[in-house]
Amino acid sequence: MRWNRDAARNPYYVLVLFGTLAICLGQNPSAQIAPGQTVNPAAPLQPAAPAPALVMIDAAHGGSEPGALLNPAIPEKDVTLTFARRLRQELAARGVSSTVIRDNDATLTTDQRAEIANAARPALYVCLHASSLGTGMRIYTAMIPAAGGDNRGPFVNWATAQSVAKTRSLWIQQQITTAIRNNRFPVRSLPAPLRPLNNIATPAIAIEIAPTTESVSQLASTDYQQMVCSALANAIAAIAPALRTKVPIQ
C-alpha cells in the first residue's frame, strides 16, 4: 500500500496501525518485563525433558556372554533378564520410576554398562545376578574404600569412580538388607570385587539371587520370581524418598 498524507488522516488506517502495534507488543516478552526483572536472551525455548528414572536395573550378562550355567537349560543371562523385567513392574506398581539397561539378549561389556549408568545418573544402580550356590539373596557393594579414589575435582578416576558414592551405597545396602531380613527371607550383605560396580559414580549395588531350596529350577519359577522382586521393590520403595532428595547420608 502506498502511504500518503490523506491516509494518515483516515480514522480507519489509524485504528489498524494502533491495533497492529498493540498485537506486536503483546507478543514480545520484553514488553511485559517488570522493572528490575532480567531475562536471559540466550535461553532457548525447549520442551521439558522427562525426569530421569530413579532406579536403573541392569540384568547381568547377555548375548554371547551367558554367565553361569545354572543347569544345562537355564543360563544366568535369561534368569537375570526375567528378574529385571519383573522388578521394573513391581517398582512401577509402587510409584518408583525405573529403567532397564538390557531389555533383550544384547551383549554389553561392563564398561558399556557403566557408561550408560554414568550418563543417566540414576539415584540407584542395581545389577542383578543369579547363582545356584547358597540360599536367598546376597547384596553387594563395590570392594573399594569410600572416598579413596584418585579423583581430581570434576575428573573421576574410572577404576575407582564408585568411591564418591560408596557411603550412600553402603547405606542403601544396609537398608535393603534389613527390610528383606524383616520379611524372614535369607539375605547377606558383603563387599564384592565385581565389575562394573567400581566404575559407577552413583550409588550402586549388585544383588545375587539364589534358590531357597535344593532345586535350582526354583529360579525359573514365576512364584519365586514374584516373591523376590516384590520383597526387593518394597525395600527400594521404602527408601525412595531418601533417594529422591540426594542429600548426603551420614
Added chain:
Amino acid sequence: MIPRQLFIATGVLLLVAIGMSFYLWRLRSSEIQNQNTPVVTQHVAPPGGSVEQVTVWVAYDGSGTLRTQPVSIPISSGRQRRAVELLRGLVELYTAKNSPHPVKATAEIHDVFLIDPGLAVIDVNSALVDGQVSGVLAEELTICSIIQTLAANIPGLTRVKILVDGKERETLAGHADLSGAYDVGQITELAKQLSSQ
C-alpha cells in the same frame, strides 16, 4: 629214539618260554594302563619328613563361608618356595574327593612371585579357573581363600595379583574381577565377614 634228558630239557625250556611270554604280556598291559591314567602331581614331603603345620583358609560352598584348617606342607628354605607350597596345599584340598569347594582334578598353582615392596603375583592354571563354580559368591570365596592363605602366612604382603597361565584375565569365571591387584587389607576384612556369616 630221543634221549630222556633231551626230552625233559625241551619241556623245561618250553615252560620257561610260556612263563616269560605271560610275564611280558602282563608288563605290556600295565604299561598301557599307566599311559592312559592322567598324571596327578602329588606333593610329597621330602625324604627327611620335615614338614610344617600351616593354617589355610578353606572355602565351603555349602554354607558360603571360609573356615580355617591346619595342613602340613614341606618346609622350604625360601620365602617364594614356601608361598608356592602353601597354595599347593590349599589347592590339594579343593581337588580331593568330597571337596568343600570342588575344582578340576588338574587344577594347580604354577608359581608365586614375591615382588618387593609387598606385591605377590600368583600364576594359576586354567583348570583351576574353568573348573570353578561360576557366580559372585563362589568366585569371591576362591579369591579370598587363596589371597588370605598367602597373606596370613607370608608377612609383609600388601597387594596380590592373580594371573591365569601367565596372562592377565578379566574375570575368574565370569564374575570376580582379576583386572587389577587386590588390596590385602580389604581381603582380610572380607575374610572376616565370610568367616563369621
